[in-house]
Amino acid sequence: MTIARRDLILSAAALAIGAGSAAAFGATRPDRKLGYAIVGLGSYGLDVIIPQFANCTHSRLAAVVSGDPVKARRVAAAHGLPASGIYSYETFDSIRDNPDVDIVYVCLPNALHAAYTIRAAKAGKHVLCEKPMAVSVAECEAMIAACKAANRKLMIGYRCHFEAYNLEAMRLARTGAAGKIRYVRSEHGFVQRDPAKWRLKRALSGGGSLMDMGIYSLQAARYMIGEEPIAVTARESTDRRDPRFTEVEDMLDWTLEFPSGAMAGCQSMYSANQNRILLMGDAGRIELEPATRYDGNQMWVGKDGRERAVLPPGGPGKTQFAGQLDHLATCVSSGREPIVSGEEGLRDMRIVEAIYRSAREGRTIRLDGRA
Amino acid sequence: MTIARRDLILSAAALAIGAGSAAAFGATRPDRKLGYAIVGLGSYGLDVIIPQFANCTHSRLAAVVSGDPVKARRVAAAHGLPASGIYSYETFDSIRDNPDVDIVYVCLPNALHAAYTIRAAKAGKHVLCEKPMAVSVAECEAMIAACKAANRKLMIGYRCHFEAYNLEAMRLARTGAAGKIRYVRSEHGFVQRDPAKWRLKRALSGGGSLMDMGIYSLQAARYMIGEEPIAVTARESTDRRDPRFTEVEDMLDWTLEFPSGAMAGCQSMYSANQNRILLMGDAGRIELEPATRYDGNQMWVGKDGRERAVLPPGGPGKTQFAGQLDHLATCVSSGREPIVSGEEGLRDMRIVEAIYRSAREGRTIRLDGRA
CATH class of the missing domain: 3.30.360.10 (Dihydrodipicolinate Reductase; domain 2)
Incomplete structure (x- = not known):
């Protein structure tokens, strides 16, 4: 009397599960993977994002920024980062002197997005900032202006x-x-x-x-x-x-x-x-x-x-997380604008x-x- | 890799499919089925409602009202109605003299609901009116007042x-x-x-x-x-x-x-x-x-x-259509108010x-x- 509403029909394409889709993002292949600093070791940065570098082609973990020095040292050790790849929020601005970091990924609470995006840009780094981009239009405009002034890319973490x-x-x-x-x-x-x-x-x-x-x-x-x-x-x-x-x-x-x-x-x-x-x-x-x-x-x-x-x-295909990490890396390498830029945020x-x-x-x- | 979202689990109750649910509506059992006049032989009245009298316990088709005399005679013949059970919109008010009709079911376009509900009440008949009840609050109020003045039941066809x-x-x-x-x-x-x-x-x-x-x-x-x-x-x-x-x-x-x-x-x-x-x-x-x-x-x-x-x-269980037809019939017999009254409309x-x-x-x- 009752029929399952949705028939499950797996297309032939299903057989191809697992095939990488990096090509879909028009990746160039730089000589080295670009280095990311993860700002904020909450559950998203720590448990969701950092493990995804294993699935990346163009990106790698280069630094961590945390208010908890014990946690920062533990994560750095687990991922083979040098001591120079560990920052606190107080020492964050000195990341400008770290050539190993190309991109700063802001995984902080929303109200801190603007401040850390602007500090990262001023430190000469490209920025991937979690969504929502900030907590006001005024903050978003300031973030875009800061990245533009520093000639750095700004991308928002719209993983979908x-x-x-x-x-x-x-x-x-x-x-x-x-x-x-x-x-x-x-x-x-x-x-x-x-x-x-x-x-x-x-x-x-x-x-x-x-x-x-x-x-x-x-x-x-x-x-x-x-x-x-x-x-x-x-x-x-x-x-x-x-x-x-x-x-x-x-x-x-x-x-x-x-x-x-x-x-x-x-x-x-x-x-x-x-x-x-x-x-x-x-x-x-x-x-x-x-x-x-x-x-x-x-x-x-x-x-x-x-x-x-x-x-x-x-x-x-490739995970959405690795996809976005690699997308910004290839944008930085190729000079293209991210498909989800600061303007989008x-x-x-x-x-x-x-x-x-x-x-x-x-x-x-x-x-x-x-x- | 993909799992059907909804498991189809038929409960033991499924085995009871088809059991009537008239008891749920607290039916009394009058000596005779109450007679309905269907006003409007469009597809809803003709194809959806009229066949449902076969599933009713307390209701039967007693008359049809149509602007198309050929169609009206054909439907009457098919359901064994006497010539006295055939009305046009012009002769509709004479339905007051037909003791075989207890309830008038208005299956007309929305803008005609009020006029035919009020005419039916004035003819001393109870009314089942299709939804929406009418095309304005003022019309609804007039319909309720007319049925109240005539001491007749008014129910809206909220079949759900x-x-x-x-x-x-x-x-x-x-x-x-x-x-x-x-x-x-x-x-x-x-x-x-x-x-x-x-x-x-x-x-x-x-x-x-x-x-x-x-x-x-x-x-x-x-x-x-x-x-x-x-x-x-x-x-x-x-x-x-x-x-x-x-x-x-x-x-x-x-x-x-x-x-x-x-x-x-x-x-x-x-x-x-x-x-x-x-x-x-x-x-x-x-x-x-x-x-x-x-x-x-x-x-x-x-x-x-x-x-x-x-x-x-x-x-x-019982169809929703037979359920609503019998509900009003039992309300009329028992003097109770319909659960979907004119006030609900x-x-x-x-x-x-x-x-x-x-x-x-x-x-x-x-x-x-x-x-």
């Missing part, structure tokens, strides 16, 4: 632009696999349980779920539709009596309008688990769920409930400010300068 | 209140199967291809996708959360150059806020197919897709991508007017009288 399923969904959308895309739905959230987390402290995070998972919802709406939104309308719901949410928002729901008439319905929250992107077209749909996880993402393409599981050509931050303003003022905020 | 999956999802939500419900997502749409359809003519429909599939999105948000919304924020996107959309809207996206802090994100459209309800709680989720179809609905319950397909206890219509107003004015509209 290097994630095989998201790339394939973008390609399918552009080539009309679902017809004309009319609506994109993007939902990201998780149950944030620990009231002590820095992400719940406004001084460090700059905001709640929007500044965390919400950035994925916003980014996905933009890269899936492939246009810039012209208006945003947002609503917030937060239980301020909940000890987790005394400083930042729990839940935001927002609509983006695009020049073609397409709309996006986005959502972020800290009180339920959700990770999904859906593209609705007039001839079918493309669905990713989970959509933007570190791994294990899945995609379905089809129409009217008869959707096929689809694997990207070549399979999941600034675009999101302008919309983030408009989302908060719309929710606060209870009205639609235009993004195209019209009244 | 008799649909086993939706009922089970409501029960699961209320009993905490997904924890505290924080967000409900409800998406309903289809590709409306024929520009000649009455649903695209404002004089008959009163509006576009909101007055069609959007009513399902709105209703689901309310019955799944089990509260009345206090604010609505809506946006519309319609290509007015598209010949289908010269008079009515294509796409609406709206957020509802509820007293508990739960939110609902709803959507309706005429340019992509979608039929889905998702309840997100802090301990899991309940998903229906398709959610509100005539049949073939499905439900998944679980968390974090490991969801189980769930069948309602007793299986899909009026509540939706107040929100519908607020959705249109919010989209038009670009601001949040309060529904609770606050500024």
